[in-house]
Amino acid sequence: MKERVHQFGINNALIGITTEPEEGTASSSLPAVIFLNSGLLHHVGMSRFHVHLSRILAAQGYISFRFDLSGIGDSITQKGPSSVVERSINETREALDYIQSSLGVDHFVLFGLCTGADNGHRVAVADERVCGTVLLDGYTYPTVNFVLHRYKDKVFNIPTWYRFLRRCLFPPTSNEQNVETDSTDVLYAWQLPPKQLVKQQLEQLVSRRVQLLQIFTGASQGYNYQQQFQDAFRSVDFGTCIKVEYFENSDHTFTLLNDRDALTSLIVDWMNTRF
Amino acid sequence: MRSHRAFVRLSDQLAVKGFHVLRFDYFSTGDSAGDDGEACLDDWLGDIQKAILELRDISGVTKVSIIGARLGATLATTAVSSLSNIDSLILWDPVISGKNYIRDITSLNARFTQNPYHFKRTPAQPINELNPEELLGFRFPEQLRKSLSDLDINRVSVLNIRRMALIFSKKQPDHISLLKNLSKLGVKTQIYSSQEQVDWDKSQEINLGLTLHKVTEQMIQLLTTEDNA
Numbered sequence: 001m002k003e004r005v006h007q008f009g010i011n012n013a014l015i016g017i018t019t020e021p022e023e024g025t026a027s028s029s030l031p032a033v034i035f036l037n038s039g040l041l042h043h044v045g046m047s048r049f050h051v052h053l054s055r056i057l058a059a060q061g062y063i064s065f066r067f068d069l070s071g072i073g074d075s076i077t078q079k080g081p082s083s084v085v086e087r088s089i090n091e092t093r094e095a096l097d098y099i100q101s102s103l104g105v106d107h108f109v110l111f112g113l114c115t116g117a118d119n120g121h122r123v124a125v126a127d128e129r130v131c132g133t134v135l136l137d138g139y140t141y142p143t144v145n146f147v148l149h150r151y152k153d154k155v156f157n158i159p160t161w162y163r164f165l166r167r168c169l170f171p172p173t174s175n176e177q178n179v180e181t182d183s184t185d186v187l188y189a190w191q192l193p194p195k196q197l198v199k200q201q202l203e204q205l206v207s208r209r210v211q212l213l214q215i216f217t218g219a220s221q222g223y224n225y226q227q228q229f230q231d232a233f234r235s236v237d238f239g240t241c242i243k244v245e246y247f248e249n250s251d252h253t254f255t256l257l258n259d260r261d262a263l264t265s266l267i268v269d270w271m272n273t274r275f
Numbered sequence: 276m277r278s279h280r281a282f283v284r285l286s287d288q289l290a291v292k293g294f295h296v297l298r299f300d301y302f303s304t305g306d307s308a309g310d311d312g313e314a315c316l317d318d319w320l321g322d323i324q325k326a327i328l329e330l331r332d333i334s335g336v337t338k339v340s341i342i343g344a345r346l347g348a349t350l351a352t353t354a355v356s357s358l359s360n361i362d363s364l365i366l367w368d369p370v371i372s373g374k375n376y377i378r379d380i381t382s383l384n385a386r387f388t389q390n391p392y393h394f395k396r397t398p399a400q401p402i403n404e405l406n407p408e409e410l411l412g413f414r415f416p417e418q419l420r421k422s423l424s425d426l427d428i429n430r431v432s433v434l435n436i437r438r439m440a441l442i443f444s445k446k447q448p449d450h451i452s453l454l455k456n457l458s459k460l461g462v463k464t465q466i467y468s469s470q471e472q473v474d475w476d477k478s479q480e481i482n483l484g485l486t487l488h489k490v491t492e493q494m495i496q497l498l499t500t501e502d503n504a
Contacts, residue, residue, distance in 0.1 A: 003306070017306055042279045044305055047412040051306060074283055218395030251393040255412035258404065 312414025
C-alpha cells in the first residue's frame with residue numbers, strides 16, 4: 001500500500017492524500033473512492049474512518065482519495081463569488097479531474113456523511129463519472145410511517161403527557177423558551193431540498209445505473225425506520241441500484257468501535273458485490 | 276482532530292512571519308501509519324523527537340519551539356526533558372495529570388454513551404458489548420492507559436528550555452502548584468487565560484472541529500514577542 005500527498009486545483013489550493021494498492025495489484029476496472037468532508041472535520045474523517053476504510057479498500061484493489069475542500073483541514077481558504085454549495089461541487093469535481101489525469105481512473109464512488117452526503121449527492125447528479133455513492137445521514141423525507149414511529153413511543157409515555165399538559169396549562173415565558181440551545185446550531189444551518197427535485201435527481205442517477213448505498217443512523221431526526229427511504233420515493237424504480245441500511249443504535253458519526261466495524265463490513269461487501 | 280484546523284491556520288500565519296513550521300500526526304493517529312490502538316507512549320515520545328530532527332534537517336534551523344495542545348502538550352513536556360536546543364514550549368490546555376485525564380475521558384465516555392442527544396437508545400450499547408479498550412471511539416489498550424496515567428507535568432525534573440507559556444481555557448486549582456514546580460526548574464514560566472474558551476469535556480462536542488482565531492493569534496504573539504511580562 002502506498003500513500004501520497006497531493007496539491008491540486010486552482011492555485012494548488014486543495015490538499016488530498018491518495019491510498020493506492022500495492023504495486024501491480026490495483027484493478028483498472030474498479031472505481032476510485034473519493035472521501036468528502038463532513039462539516040469541518042478534515043480529511044481523516046469521523047474517528048479517522050476515512051483513513052481506516054481507505055487502507056482496507058486498498059487491500060481489495062481500490063484507489064482512494066481523501067481531500068479537504070477549501071477552508072477545511074489542510075486546504076487553503078478560497079474566496080469568490082460562488083456559494084459554498086457551488087464551491088463544494090466544483091472542488092469535488094476538481095478532485096475527480098485530478099485523480100483521472102494523474103492515475104487514469106475515470107469512474108468514482110463518492111463517500112460522504114451529513115454535509116458530505118449532501119455534496120456527494122449533488123456531485124453525483126452533476127458528474128457522469130460518478131458510478132456509486134455511499135451517503136450517510138443524507139437527504140431524507142417524512143412518510144406516514146415515520147410520523148407513526150415518531151409518536152408511538154410518546155403516546156404511551158406518561159412523562160410525555162405530563163410535560164404536554166404542563167405546557168398547555170403553564171406556557172413557558174419568552175425567557176424560558178430560549179434557555180435550551182444546542183451548541184451546534186450556530187455552526188451549520190442545514191437546508192433540505194424540495195422532495196420533488198431530489199426524486200428527479202434520483203431517477204436521473206438510476207437511469208445512469210449509479211449504485212446507491214444509503215445509510216441512516218438512529219441519531220437522524222428525520223429517519224426512524226429501515227424502509228423509510230424507499231417508502232419516501234415509492235414512485236422511483238430503483239431496480240437493483242439501491243441498498244438502504246438503518247443503524248438504529250448508532251450515533252451520527254459512528255463513534256463506537258462496534259458500529260464502525262459493522263459500517264466497514266457493510267461498505268466493503270457492497271463495494272465488492274457492486275463493482 | 277478537533278484542533279487540526281486551528282493548527283493549520285497557526286502554521287500558515289507563522290510561516291508568513293518567517294517561521295519554519297512542521298505539523299505531524301503521531302503513529303497510529305491522523306494520516307500516519309499504524310492502526311488505532313497500535314501505538315505505545317514511547318512511540319509518541321519518539322515521534323516528537325523525530326519531528327524535531329526532521330524540521331532541523333529540512334529547514335536548517337537549530338533552535339526549535341514546540342506548541343502542544345491537551346495531551347500533546349503533556350507529551351511535548353515529557354519528550355523535551357531529554358532534548359537540547361529547544362527554545363520554548365507553548366502548552367495549550369495541557370493535561371497536567373495523566374491519571375486524572377484517563378479518569379476524565381472514561382467519565383466522558385460513559386456520559387457520551389448515555390447521552391440521548393447522540394443515541395436513540397441509551398445506554399448506547401450494553402456494557403458487556405462495548406469494546407473494553409474503547410474510549411470515545413478509539414482504542415486505548417490497557418498498557419497505553421497505564422503509561423498515560425503515569426504522566427504528570429509536575430513530576431518533570433529537567434527542562435533545558437528558555438521559557439514556557441501555558442494557556443488555559445479555565446482556571447484550575449492545580450495551576451498555581453504547577454507554576455511553582457516548573458519555576459523551580461529554572462524556566463521562565465507564565466500562565467495566560469485563553470482568549471477563546473474551549474470545553475474539551477462537553478460530550479455534545481467531542482466530534483466537532485474547532486475554528487479558533489483568537490487563541491492562535493495569542494500563540495503567535497507569544498512566539499514573536501521576546502518579553503511577555
